[in-house]
Amino acid sequence: xxxxxxxxxxxxxxxxxxxxxxxxxxxxxxxxxxxxxxxxxxxxxxxxxxxxxxxxxxxxxxxxxxxxxxxxxxxxxxxxxxxxxxxxxxxxxxxxxxxxxxxxxxxxxx
Amino acid sequence: xxxxxxxxxxxxxxxxxxxxxxxxxxxxxxxxxxxxxxxxxxxxxxxxxxxxxxxxxxxxxxxxxxxxxxxxxxxxxxxxxxxxxxxxxxxxxxxxxxxxxxxxxxxxxxxxxxxxxxxxxxxxxxxxxxxxx
Amino acid sequence: xxxxxxxxxxxxxxxxxxxxxxxxxxxxxxxxxxxxxxxxxxxxxxxxxxxxxxxxxxxxxxxxxxxxxxxxxxxxxxxxxxxxxxxxxxxxxxxxxxxxxxxxxxxxxxxxxxxxxxxxxxxxxxxxxxxxxxxxxxxxxxxxxxxxxxxxxxxxxxxxxxxxxxxxxxxxxxxxxxxxxxxxxxxxxxxxxxxxxxxxxxxxxxxxxxxxxxxxxxxxxxxxxxxxxxxxxxxxxxxxxxxxxxxxxxxxxxxxxxxxxxxxxxxxxxxxxxxxxxxxxxxxxxxxxxxxxxxxxxxxxxxxxxxxxxxxxxxxxxxxxxxxxxxxxxxxxxxx
Numbered sequence: 403x404x405x406x407x408x409x410x411x412x413x414x415x416x417x418x419x420x421x422x423x424x425x426x427x428x429x430x431x432x433x434x435x436x437x438x439x440x441x442x443x444x445x446x447x448x449x450x451x452x453x454x455x456x457x458x459x460x461x462x463x464x465x466x467x468x469x470x471x472x473x474x475x476x477x478x479x480x481x482x483x484x485x486x487x488x489x490x491x492x493x494x495x496x497x498x499x500x501x502x503x504x505x506x507x508x509x510x511x512x
Numbered sequence: 513x514x515x516x517x518x519x520x521x522x523x524x525x526x527x528x529x530x531x532x533x534x535x536x537x538x539x540x541x542x543x544x545x546x547x548x549x550x551x552x553x554x555x556x557x558x559x560x561x562x563x564x565x566x567x568x569x570x571x572x573x574x575x576x577x578x579x580x581x582x583x584x585x586x587x588x589x590x591x592x593x594x595x596x597x598x599x600x601x602x603x604x605x606x607x608x609x610x611x612x613x614x615x616x617x618x619x620x621x622x623x624x625x626x627x628x629x630x631x632x633x634x635x636x637x638x639x640x641x642x643x644x645x
Numbered sequence: 646x647x648x649x650x651x652x653x654x655x656x657x658x659x660x661x662x663x664x665x666x667x668x669x670x671x672x673x674x675x676x677x678x679x680x681x682x683x684x685x686x687x688x689x690x691x692x693x694x695x696x697x698x699x700x701x702x703x704x705x706x707x708x709x710x711x712x713x714x715x716x717x718x719x720x721x722x723x724x725x726x727x728x729x730x731x732x733x734x735x736x737x738x739x740x741x742x743x744x745x746x747x748x749x750x751x752x753x754x755x756x757x758x759x760x761x762x763x764x765x766x767x768x769x770x771x772x773x774x775x776x777x778x779x780x781x782x783x784x785x786x787x788x789x790x791x792x793x794x795x796x797x798x799x800x801x802x803x804x805x806x807x808x809x810x811x812x813x814x815x816x817x818x819x820x821x822x823x824x825x826x827x828x829x830x831x832x833x834x835x836x837x838x839x840x841x842x843x844x845x846x847x848x849x850x851x852x853x854x855x856x857x858x859x860x861x862x863x864x865x866x867x868x869x870x871x872x873x874x875x876x877x878x879x880x881x882x883x884x885x886x887x888x889x890x891x892x893x894x895x896x897x898x899x900x901x902x903x904x905x906x907x908x909x910x911x912x913x914x915x916x917x918x919x920x921x922x923x924x925x926x927x928x929x930x931x932x933x934x935x936x937x938x939x940x941x942x943x944x945x946x947x948x949x950x951x952x953x954x955x956x957x958x959x960x961x962x963x964x965x966x967x968x969x970x971x972x973x974x975x976x977x978x979x980x981x
Contacts, residue, residue: 550690
């Protein structure tokens, strides 16, 4: 039920590092943080989910919303560090086909 | 003492002056200790709101009489940004200044009558009255 | 006699007694007094004022500094009185809200209720349990005149009231789609457009839709991002995933859905579920797919309804009776 969000901005890149769980309790905080960032013009955002132990469908909802928002401003969103379980979630829902899910896993498999 | 006096609210010290005025009038009218404290706190909240949100305004304290009863009326006026959603501002749990339990609902509870007129861009006027029991 | 009228006398009594002798029984009486005052909405500042007044009565020579200290204490406690009263008010509001939600949940139950069809040659069981008060999962059975049963199972992303309201909208959309357009892929495409148009942009829906032709025993289906179900081959006694690819509803109104078909033989089973089933978690971690399938094997000789009921009970126990997500499980057995 806890989430840690770190945002680092350098050059043209917005790096977001997440840790903890993304569920119905923490998703609102995630949305509040990412949404304003997603509304800037041509944002280049990378979200690292390596330390995210659990994400349910509410988390998905946040990412889809952020994705749509970034896309509408000609930006790019990339998700990295997804565990096997998270990749499966994105694949089943069909989101893996429309979003950039790049799992740079350093042996972090479930 | 005249039946009404006014304090301009521009600095934080003015809040204290308004409190003092209110407490004096409340004493004169014969309010008990607890009610004096309640009235003063209500004035304090309203003056503070003016100070924080509107930058300047004024608080008027009136002695009023109705059918043999004496009472104290607070009129807080400002030309600030006004309250966008009065219903929201009057809801418990809603607070823009992080305070616990105070705000407009708190003032309403301290006094007997409470009235507010406010709209976005048009300032705010709050009238609150307490009667001697 | 109203409490406020006796309050002063009572408090004087307690205070004098305790000053004279600091006994536990007086403290206990004090506690009862406290409860009574709170019940009667006596504020903290009133108690302090009472205390000061009585003290001054008993000790007319009370030092000035003590008197002043009470005055400032009173002012400070006013703030606590604020907070307390707001708290009470919020508690009452919460009670009201809760009963409103319970009513809404009952209405939802009634509106979204669906009957399990009774068809010769098939044994169907279904269970759907919300994690909270309102159910974000939805399932629906429809029998038509062409010897077909359609089965829909959907999950609104998000929980609670907003999700459930969304469900009602889907049911009505589904009920109003004409029979000749109920081929799985077509239905999902139509529904997708409705959802994209009407649903809050932050809500998404996964859905699996299938049609069982019980004359030919062919199951055709399509999925919009929904958790894959399972097919049990009665002869080989093996489970396999019912795989169907498709994007969740409500994201892109031009999404196309692929339709699949499977022949169902006697002894075969179709198992459909929501992610509340596969996302079961215990202290040790997720309940793996194998565990779920083993539970199904365990009850395989029971009726479909018994199987789903038992599996629910087992998984509920595994999770210490705390559901994390709405749980929906449907089993269709072709009789031998």
